[in-house]
Amino acid sequence: MARRLIIECVVFLYTIIVQCFHVIKSLFLPLKKNVRNEIVLITGAGSGLGRLMALRFASLGSTVVCVDINTQANESTANQIKSEDGKAFAFTCDCSSREDIYRVAEDIKASVGDVTILVNNAGIVSGKKFMELSDIMINQTFAVNTMAHFWTVRAFLPSMITKNHGHIVSIASSAGLVGISNLTDYCSSKFAAVGFHESLQLELASLGKHGINTTLICPYIINTGMFDGAKSKFSRLLPILDPIKTVDQMMDCILRNGNVLIIPKILCFLLLLKSFLPQKSFVTMSEFFGASSCMNEFKGRPKKKLIKMNDRFLKSNTACV
Ligand SMILES: NC(=O)c1ccc[n+]([C@@H]2O[C@H](COP(=O)([O-])OP(=O)(O)OC[C@H]3O[C@@H](n4cnc5c(N)ncnc54)[C@H](O)[C@@H]3O)[C@@H](O)[C@H]2O)c1
Secondary structure, three states: OHHHHHHHHHHHHHHHHHHHHHHHHHHHOOOOOOOOOOEEEEEOOOOHHHHHHHHHHHHOOOEEEEEEOOHHHHHHHHHHHHHOOOEEEEEEOOOOOHHHHHHHHHHHHHHOOOOOEEEEOOOOOOOOOHHHOOHHHHHHHHHHHHHHHHHHHHHHHHHHHHHOOEEEEEEOOHHHOOOOOOOHHHHHHHHHHHHHHHHHHHHHHHOOOOOEEEEEEEEOOEOOOOOOOOOOOOOOOOOOEOHHHHHHHHHHHHHOOOOEEEEOOHHHHHHHHHHHOOOOHHHHHHHHHOOOOOOOOOOOOOOOHHHHHHHHHHHHHHHHO
């Protein structure tokens, strides 16, 4: 028994050292995977990060399946890709509905093929104090930000398992790692997305499905419009992120089969502080770093601004892909 435990410990330490070595090596070598023949499905492809990622994958030769509840914005992304000789398909889908996801998934499998890279990106935010949230809002936030991950993965994972080839990308948030005032529904839904990613990753590893990668992305506030009005208390230390630079980092991580990306890196230090400071200090620390006040002037994006914002991305994207 003791001998077996010693062997397990040695194998464990050896594996950790080899994994650390691989991570350090990957920082210096531009080893990125080829996604030319992949079928990439992106939820929330009609706007913000989803739209930018769709354009990036298309520029790398992937067939992009754009999925969004907003038909016009989604088709605009697919049309932009096609106008640049890329391959894209647009499917309107309400990701808060399991039935709609399963229906659209069947259409996609029949008309495009098996999805090999699934990016769960669609997300919503209410930005209200807990008691001002309606029951419907809370349900909707979980339906889009968490439950949709379950239904899309259940729809597309089986073919990835059969081929032992695929990649599941979960766009969560730094609000899925630390609580923030006025974001109880959003934070909890993103914490759940983080838990989903970690558990799925372990399950795939225990099944020996090492050909299926999982990536979790946790960014701080990004200037896409979704969090309009939210403020950073220390804008030099924790600046509101630029969407294009953020997508650069996200794509780099995905193409390297990275496991977790927290943007900006300084957040890792704050998470470390959170984990070892006494629990009583959590409120003091959150107040100091602005987690209690950053949403005080939150407005969110008025629906009308969506198309205008897409035009801005269309223009800026030409420079970045
Ligand atoms: N913007 C930020 O500050 C920020 C920070 C951290 C994480 N995130 C996360 O990144 C992801 C993308 O954010 P963004 O800033 O690009 O947001 P965005 O609002 O620009 O885009 C979200 C897209 O999701 C779509 N969508 C919303 N509800 C849907 C539904 N029910 N079914 C299908 N599509 C739906 C919208 O139509 C929109 O096109 C989200 O998951 C968000 O939570 C954003």
